[in-house]
Amino acid sequence: MSLPFALNHMTAPRLGTEAFLDLAAGLGCVGVEFRNDLSRPLFDGADPAVVKAQVAARGLRFLALAEVKMFNDWSDARRAEAQALMTTAVAAGAEAVSLIPRNDGVATGNGVRQKALKLALAELLPMLKAHGLKAMVEPLGFEVCSLRSKAEAVEAIEAVGGAGTYWLVHDTFHHHLAGGGRIFPEHTGIVHVSGVVEPGVAVADMRDAHRVLVDAADRLGNVAQIRALLDAGYGGPISYEPFAPSVHALGDVKPALARSMEFIRAEVARMAA
Numbered sequence: 002m003s004l005p006f007a008l009n010h011m012t013a014p015r016l017g018t019e020a021f022l023d024l025a026a027g028l029g030c031v032g033v034e035f036r037n038d039l040s041r042p043l044f045d046g047a048d049p050a051v052v053k054a055q056v057a058a059r060g061l062r063f064l065a066l067a068e069v070k071m072f073n074d075w076s077d078a079r080r081a082e083a084q085a086l087m088t089t090a091v092a093a094g095a096e097a098v099s100l101i102p103r104n105d106g107v108a109t110g111n112g113v114r115q116k117a118l119k120l121a122l123a124e125l126l127p128m129l130k131a132h133g134l135k136a137m138v139e140p141l142g143f144e145v146c147s148l149r150s151k152a153e154a155v156e157a158i159e160a161v162g163g164a165g166t167y168w169l170v171h172d173t174f175h176h177h178l179a180g181g182g183r184i185f186p187e188h189t190g191i192v193h194v195s196g197v198v199e200p201g202v203a204v205a206d207m208r209d210a211h212r213v214l215v216d217a218a219d220r221l222g223n224v225a226q227i228r229a230l231l232d233a234g235y236g237g238p239i240s241y242e243p244f245a246p247s248v249h250a251l252g253d254v255k256p257a258l259a260r261s262m263e264f265i266r267a268e269v270a271r272m273a274a
Contacts, residue, residue, distance in 0.1 A: 002270035007240035032062030053094035067099035097135035102148035139170035142178025209244035
C-alpha cells in the first residue's frame with residue numbers, strides 16, 4: 002500500500018541538512034519538515050534559498066518549518082518571532098509554519114485558554130496571508146498544555162475565519178495522550194507518527210523520550226489512527242517524528258525507518274481488507 006510518508010528532522014537530528022534530505026529521498030518520502038530547536042543554527046547556517054534548491058532537486062516538498070513556540074501567549078515578542086520564521090519559510094520554499102501552544106501549566110483554565118488562542122490566531126492570520134503561508138496548529142496531549150483539544154482548535158480557527166490557512170497537526174502520540182476523540186480529517190494538514198513500546202509507563206507519564214519508531218509493540222494505536230484518517234478522507238503527508246534518544250543514537254536510521262514504514266503500510270492495508 003502506498004502511503005505519503007515524510008520525515009520531520011527530529012527523526013535524525015544529528016544529520017546535516019543535505020544528509021537529512023538524502024535520507025528522505027532515499028526512503029521515497031514526499032517531503033520534509035525542518036525545525037529551529039535542534040540546538041544548532043537552522044539549516045546549519047545555510048542560506049534558505051540554497052535549502053529551497055536542495056529540497057527541490059530531490060523531488061521533495063518542504064512541508065513545514067517549525068516552530069513558533071507558545072504561540073498562544075501573544076505579545077510583541079511573539080509577533081516578531083513569527084514574522085522572522087515566516088520570512089525564512091518563504092525564502093526556503095516552505096509551505097507552512099508550525100505553531101506550538103503553551104505547555105507549562107499556565108493559561109489552561111476554561112475560558113482563558115480559548116480567549117488566548119483566538120487572539121493569537123486572529124493576529125497571525127493576516128501575517129500568514131501576506132506571506133502566502135499555511136500554519137500547522139498542533140494540540141499537545143500533555144495535561145499541562147493550554148491546547149489539548151482538536152475541537153477547541155477547530156472552533157477557534159473557524160471563529161477567526163482561518164479555515165484554509167490554519168490546519169491541524171494530528172500527532173498520534175498527542176492524540177492518544179489527550180484521550181482520543183474526533184479526528185477532524187477535513188481540517189488536518191499533516192499527521193505526525195511515533196510509537197511508544199515501553200510496557201510499564203502509564204499514559205499520563207508518557208513523554209517525548211518514549212517516542213520511538215512504530216512497530217508491532219506500539220501502544221498508541223498508530224495503525225488504527227492512520228486507518229481512521231484515511232477512511233475519513235485524509236490524503237496528506239504522514240511524517241515521522243520520534244524523539245527518543247535510542248532512535249537518535251542509531252548510526253544509520255534508514256533501515257529501521259524502512260522497516261517501520263513497511264509495517265505501517267502492511268497493517269493499514271490489512272485493516273482495510
